[in-house]
Amino acid sequence: MxxxxxxxxxxxxxxxxxxxMALSEEIYDAFLSETPSVMIYMLMGVRGSGKTVMMTELSEKLGSYKDWITVELNPSRDLLVGLASKLYNEKGLSRIFDKAKINLSFFGIGVEMEGTQKIYDIEVAIDHMLRALKKNGKKVLVTIDEVVNSSEMRIFASAYQIFIRDDLPLFLIMTGLYENIYALQDEKNLTFLYRAPKIKLGSLDMGSIAAHYRKVFDIDEDTSREMAKLTKGYPFAFQVLGYYTYEHGGDYKKAIFDFRQRLNEYVYDKIWSELSANDKKVANAIAMSKTGRIAEIREILGMDSNGFAPYRERLIKKGIVNGTDRGYIRFELPLFDEYVKDNYI
Ligand SMILES: Nc1ncnc2c1ncn2[C@@H]1O[C@H](COP(=O)(O)OP(=O)(O)OP(=O)(O)O)[C@@H](O)[C@H]1O
Ligand SMILES: [Mg+2]
Incomplete structure (x- = not known):
């Protein structure tokens, strides 16, 4: 095999x-435009929705353009020092910085330079570096995966705000869980993040999934649609179902046991552990409901609509629940209702 x-x-x-395509193209168009009106995007979505994969894809594609430099930063380290040091070590750039007499030796970056002033403030250092890059027609894309509302992130974001205000060529793509991104933008000096476009990674196109499985497994249309429905368009589920169907010689029905177990172990345990006690209670009522009607779910919970609305809202934003049909809600994630019933205590 x-x-x-x-x-x-x-x-x-x-x-x-x-x-x-539609999502990534929106970002390329914005960033590659002559006078970009948007320089920052945030990718949000539940675990397994493809945030890291999409961020990496965007970074590789933009990095392949002439004069674009891409830098991935670790959100749990000092991001500003990380940025300065990665830029300095990027092929061909140290020459530009040395020529501009930017002395970074205080930060342990580059070499001691005779006859230049040491820079002691990392924001000033990066400001100088970006100005030198701008003069050379370069653009920098910073990517940060899994942001949280940490002091490192807050310091970076408030400095970032000033760099773009000064018209420096610094683009930013961040990914994160809804709750972390919202916690960060709620910080009082970071309100500019409110206006930054947020892209929620929802489900993949069902028709494309069916067509894909049809081709790989050489199956009929109905079977391929059944498979697509089983994934609910959830990216990780698309991989898992494909993987085990392949292992079982192309028969997806034989793959369902492994499919379910893998989803539970790899993502649902984690998602579940991150829900509050009340969110779990609401999730359980959704799982128990026969119709998915909000009225029925509220009745199970004994909640009025005002009490229920914030839970609905939050579970939708987290990407766990879908509320596009008025008056109804259902889980976005495949077999999650089963998981909830098995795990709610
Ligand atoms: N566009 C896509 N098409 C098919 N599969 C995808 C796609 N995007 C992601 N996947 C698959 O979904 C899974 C999760 O992707 P990824 O690691 O990017 O998720 P994530 O949102 O970053 O999750 P986490 O929040 O846990 O970091 C991986 O197995 C990946 O192969
Ligand atoms: Mg990720």
Missing amino acids: KDNPYSLMFGKAPGQMISR
């Missing part, structure tokens, strides 16, 4: 992908 083409690994571009 050939190697399984699907991937169960997180954060790594899978061999088999369903494109999110």
Whole structure:
């Protein structure tokens, strides 16, 4: 048997992908425009929705353009020092900085330079570096995966705000869970993040998933649609179902046991553990409901609509629940109702 083409690994571009063309194109168009009106995007979505994969794809594509420099920063380290040091070590750039006489030796970056003033403030250092890059027609894309509302992030974001106000060529893509991104933008000096476009990574196109499975497994249309429905368009589920169907010689029905177990172990346990006690209670009522009607769910909970609305809202924003049909809600994640019933105590 050939190697399984699907991937169960997180954060790594899978061999088999369903494109999110419209979303990525929006970002390329904005960033590559002559006078970009947007320089920052935030990718939000539940675990396993493809944030890291999309961020990596955007970064690789933008990095392939002439004069674009891409830098990935670790959100749990000092981001400003990280940025200065990565820029300095980027191929061909140290020459530009040395020529501009930017002395970074205080930060342990580069070499001691005779006859130049040491810079002691990291924001000033980056400001000088970006100005030198701008003069050379360069643009910098910073990517930060899994942001949280930490002091490192807050310091970075408030400095970032000043760099773009000064018209410096610094673009930013961040990913994060809804609750973390909202906590960060709620900080009082970071309100500019409120206006930054947020892209929620929802489900993949069902037609494309069915067409994809049809081709790989050489199955009929109905079967391929059943498979697509089983994934609910959830990116990780697309990989898992493909993976185990492949392992079972192309029969997806034999793959369902593993499919379910893998989803539970790899993502649902984590998602569940991150829900508050009240969110779990609401999730349980959704799982118990026969119709998915909000009226029925509220009755199970004994809640009025005012009490229920914030839970609904939050579970939708987290990407766990879908509320597009008025008066109804249902889980976005495949077999999650089963998971909730099994795990709610
Ligand atoms: N466009 C896509 N088409 C097919 N599969 C995808 C796509 N995007 C992501 N996946 C798959 O979904 C899974 C999760 O992707 P990724 O690691 O990017 O999620 P994430 O949102 O970053 O999750 P986490 O919040 O846990 O970091 C991986 O197995 C990946 O292969
Ligand atoms: Mg990720």
